[in-house]
Amino acid sequence: MRTGGLSDVPSKRPAPQPSEARAHRPDPGEPGRRQSVPPRSDPEQPWRAEGVPDRRPERKARGGFGGGWRPRRNTSLFWLLLLVVFGLSYVSMHVTGKQEKVTIPYTAFTQQVSAGNVKDVYTKGYQIQGKLKNAQQVPGQDNAKKTYTAFETLRPAFADDKIFTEMVRKGVQVEAKPVSEDRGFLANLLLSLLPTLLFVGLWIGVMVWLQRRMAGGGGGGGIMGGFGRSPKPVAPDDKRATFADVAGIDEVEAELSEIVDFLKDPGKYRRMGARVPRGVLLTGSPGTGKTLLARAVAGEADVPFYSAAASEFIEMVVGVGAARVRELFTEARKTAPSIIFIDEIDTIGRTRGSGASMGGHDEREQTLNQILTEMDGFSGSEGVVVIAATNRPDILDAALLRPGRFDRQVAVSPPDLDGRVEILRVHTREVPLSAGADLTAVAKMTPGMTGAELANLVNEAALLAVKREKGAVDMADFHTALEKVQLGTRRSLVMPYEERRRTSYHESGHGLLGMLQPGADPVRKITIVPHGRALGVTVSTPEGDRYAYDERYLRGRIIGALGGMAAEELVFGVITTGSESDLEQVTKIARGMVGRWGMSQKVGPLSILPADGMDPMGQYAAQGTLDAVDLEARRIVDECYAEALQTLRANRDKLDSLAATLLAEETLDEEAAYAAAGVDRTVPTTG
Numbered sequence: 001m002r003t004g005g006l007s008d009v010p011s012k013r014p015a016p017q018p019s020e021a022r023a024h025r026p027d028p029g030e031p032g033r034r035q036s037v038p039p040r041s042d043p044e045q046p047w048r049a050e051g052v053p054d055r056r057p058e059r060k061a062r063g064g065f066g067g068g069w070r071p072r073r074n075t076s077l078f079w080l081l082l083l084v085v086f087g088l089s090y091v092s093m094h095v096t097g098k099q100e101k102v103t104i105p106y107t108a109f110t111q112q113v114s115a116g117n118v119k120d121v122y123t124k125g126y127q128i129q130g131k132l133k134n135a136q137q138v139p140g141q142d143n144a145k146k147t148y149t150a151f152e153t154l155r156p157a158f159a160d161d162k163i164f165t166e167m168v169r170k171g172v173q174v175e176a177k178p179v180s181e182d183r184g185f186l187a188n189l190l191l192s193l194l195p196t197l198l199f200v201g202l203w204i205g206v207m208v209w210l211q212r213r214m215a216g217g218g219g220g221g222g223i224m225g226g227f228g229r230s231p232k233p234v235a236p237d238d239k240r241a242t243f244a245d246v247a248g249i250d251e252v253e254a255e256l257s258e259i260v261d262f263l264k265d266p267g268k269y270r271r272m273g274a275r276v277p278r279g280v281l282l283t284g285s286p287g288t289g290k291t292l293l294a295r296a297v298a299g300e301a302d303v304p305f306y307s308a309a310a311s312e313f314i315e316m317v318v319g320v321g322a323a324r325v326r327e328l329f330t331e332a333r334k335t336a337p338s339i340i341f342i343d344e345i346d347t348i349g350r351t352r353g354s355g356a357s358m359g360g361h362d363e364r365e366q367t368l369n370q371i372l373t374e375m376d377g378f379s380g381s382e383g384v385v386v387i388a389a390t391n392r393p394d395i396l397d398a399a400l401l402r403p404g405r406f407d408r409q410v411a412v413s414p415p416d417l418d419g420r421v422e423i424l425r426v427h428t429r430e431v432p433l434s435a436g437a438d439l440t441a442v443a444k445m446t447p448g449m450t451g452a453e454l455a456n457l458v459n460e461a462a463l464l465a466v467k468r469e470k471g472a473v474d475m476a477d478f479h480t481a482l483e484k485v486q487l488g489t490r491r492s493l494v495m496p497y498e499e500r501r502r503t504s505y506h507e508s509g510h511g512l513l514g515m516l517q518p519g520a521d522p523v524r525k526i527t528i529v530p531h532g533r534a535l536g537v538t539v540s541t542p543e544g545d546r547y548a549y550d551e552r553y554l555r556g557r558i559i560g561a562l563g564g565m566a567a568e569e570l571v572f573g574v575i576t577t578g579s580e581s582d583l584e585q586v587t588k589i590a591r592g593m594v595g596r597w598g599m600s601q602k603v604g605p606l607s608i609l610p611a612d613g614m615d616p617m618g619q620y621a622a623q624g625t626l627d628a629v630d631l632e633a634r635r636i637v638d639e640c641y642a643e644a645l646q647t648l649r650a651n652r653d654k655l656d657s658l659a660a661t662l663l664a665e666e667t668l669d670e671e672a673a674y675a676a677a678g679v680d681r682t683v684p685t686t687g
C-alpha cells in the first residue's frame with residue numbers, strides 16, 4: 001500500500017540533473033540499491049533501462065539472435081559433416097563391397113570348392129567370405145535370374161580342415177584377415193567414430209537448445225538451426241539512418257564525421273600513414289540516440305553495419321561468446337570498410353573481477369578478451385571501426401580504453417531546448433500537425449527529456465489524435481501525451497476515503513515544500529489519481545534546462561522528497577510504506593552529495609562513490625571512508641527531514657487547504673495548486 005509515494009514514471013536523468021520529479025520519482029536510469037544488476041530493472045526487457053520507450057518489437061524483429069545475427073554457415077557446416085559421415089559409411093558398407101554378398105550354406109560353399117569354382121577366400125574365426133569364379137544361382141531362390149559371385153558363410157564347429165587342403169590343391173587364394181577390413185581403412189575409422197559423432201552432435205544440440213531457452217531467444221531455426229548459436233551477421237543490418245535523422249546533437253555528429261570520412265576512403269588515410277581510430281565509445285544516458293548515431297555513421301559512409309548487444313555474447317557455455325565475437329569481426333573484415341556496433345558494452349566490459357555480472361565470469365572475460373584481441377589485430381587500415389555504447393562508462397575495464405582500442409570517447413547528452421525542437425521536428429516529419437501546434441512550446445515543457453522520450457511523446461500525441469479521429473495533432477494532444485508520459489498510465493482504482501485523504505496530505509507535503517523552497521523547480525501538477533504503481537504523483541519540472549546543481553538546490557530536492565513522509569507524520573502521527581521510492585531518491589541524492597560532489601566538510605572534495613551511488617568494489621575507499629559517507633549522508637537527511645517537518649508545521653494552514661482541495665479535485669495543475677495552497681507563484685525561481 002503506497003500512499004502517494006510511488007511512481008514508476010521514468011525520469012531517467014542521471015543524478016546531476018535532478019530536474020523533474022521533486023518528490024518521489026524513482027530514477028531507474030540510475031538504479032537504487034534494490035537493483036543488483038544495474039541499471040536494468042524490467043524483467044521482460046532485461047537489457048533496457050526502464051523508462052526507455054518500449055522498443056521491444058523492434059528488438060524482436062531483429063530476430064532471436066538480436067543484432068541482426070542469424071546462424072548460417074555453422075549450421076550448414078554441421079549438416080555437411082553429418083552428411084559426409086553418413087555417406088561414407090553407406091558407401092563403405094554397400095559399395096566398396098561392390099556386390100552384395102549372398103549368405104550361402106556351408107555345404108554349398110564346400111560344393112563350390114570341390115567344383116573348383118572358388119576364386120579367393122577370406123576368413124576370420126568362423127566367418128568365411130569369398131568370391132566365385134563363375135556366378136551361381138542364389139540358393140533357395142526360385143528367381144532363377146538372381147546370381148551371385150560374392151558370398152558369405154559360417155564354418156560349423158564340427159567341420160574338418162580337409163576343405164583347406166582341397167582349396168590349396170585347387171589353387172584358391174586363401175587369406176586370413178579381419179573380415180571387415182575389406183571396407184577400407186577410412187570407412188572403418190568413420191564407422192567406429194559414428195556413434196561418438198552422433199553422441200556429440202546430440203549433445204551439442206541439447207546444449208544449444210538449453211542456451212536458447214536460457215537466453216529466452218526465440219527465433220526460428222529449430223533445435224539445430226542455431227548450432228552453437230554461432231552468429232553470422234547476415235547481410236548487415238539493413239535499417240539505414242543518416243545524420244539527417246539525428247537531431248540536436250550536432251557537436252557529436254561533427255566528432256564522428258572524421259570516422260565517416262575514413263570509412264568512405266580508408267585508402268586516403270593509409271597513404272598518409274595516419275593512424276585511424278579503431279574504436280569509438282559513445283557514452284550517455286539511455287535514449288540519447290547512441291544506437292541511432294552509430295547507424296547514421298554507417299549510413300553516411302554507406303558501409304555495412306553489424307550490430308550486437310553485448311549481453312548476447314554471454315552464454316551458459318564458456319567460449320561461445322568469444323567464438324561469436326570472432327565471427328562478427330571476421331565477417332566485418334570481409335566486407336570492410338564496415339562498422340561493428342556493440343551496444344551495452346558494460347555488460348561484458350565492466351572492470352574484471354568486480355560485481356555480479358550476467359553469466360559466468362569466465363565467459364564474460366573470455367568474450368572481453370576476444371574483443372580486445374580482435375581490436376589489437378586490426379592493422380588499422382583495414383577499415384573496420386568498432387563503435388560501442390554504454391551508459392556506464394565509469395565501470396568499464398581500463399583495458400578497453402587503452403590506445404588502439406576504444407580510445408576515443410564521445411559523450412552524447414540529452415538535448416537542450418533547441419535540440420529538443422529539432423528532434424521534435426524530425427519525429428513529426430510524417431505527422432500532420434494542426435496550425436496551433438507549437439513544437440517550441442512542447443520543447444519548453446520537456447526539459448531533460450531524451451530523444452527517445454521525445455519520439456515517444458510524439459507518438460503518444462499522434463495516437464491520441466487518431467483516437468479522437470482528428471486530422472492533425474494539436475496542442476491538446478501534446479499536453480495529454482505529456483501527462484501520460486510524466487505520470488504513467490492512469491489506473492482506475494477505487495480508493496477508500498481514508499487512503500485518499502492520506503494520499504492528499506502526502507502529495508500536498510511534497511507539493512507545498514516544492515512551492516516554498518526558494519530556487520526549487522516549480523510544481524506543475526499534483527494528483528491523487530493512481531498512475532502506474534503510484535497512488536499519487538507530484539510533478540515538478542525546471543523552468544529551463546539545468547546542467548549543474550548547487551547544494552541548496554539538492555537539499556531542496558531532499559526536503560521536497562521527504563515532504564510526503566513529513567506530512568504523514570505531522571497529520572496522522574504515523575508513517576506508511578508509501579514513502580519507499582521517496583526515500584530511495586533521498587538516499588541517492590544525499591550519498592551523491594557526500595561521496596561524489598564534495599558537498600560534505602567532513603569527507604571533503606573526494607570522489608568516493610561510483611556514478612550509480614552504490615559502494616565501490618573496494619577500489620578507492622577504505623571502509624572508514626565509506627562509513628563516513630553514510631554518516632554524513634545520514635546527517636544531511638536528518639537535517640532536511642527536520643526542516644521539512646518544521647516548514648510544514650509552520651504552514652499547516654496552507655497544507656490543510658491544499659490537501660482539502662486536492663482531495664476534492666483529485667488533480668490540480670500548476671495554477672490551481674499554487675492557488676489552493678495560497679502560495680504566490682511569482683516566488684523567484686532562480687537556477
Ligand SMILES: Nc1ncnc2c1ncn2[C@@H]1O[C@H](COP(=O)(O)OP(=O)(O)OP(=O)(O)O)[C@@H](O)[C@H]1O
Pocket residue numbers: 048049052245246247248249284285286287288289290291292293343389391423426450451452453455
Ligand atoms: N538525437 C536524436 N534525434 C532524433 N531521434 C532520436 C535522437 N535520440 C534518440 N532518438 C530517438 O530515440 C530512439 C532510441 O534511441 P537510441 O536507441 O539510439 O538510443 P540509445 O542512446 O542507443 O539508447 P540505449 O542506451 O537505450 O540503447 C531512436 O530510434 C530515435 O527514434
Ligand SMILES: [Zn+2]
Pocket residue numbers: 003004005006023024506510564565578579582
Ligand atoms: Zn511521495
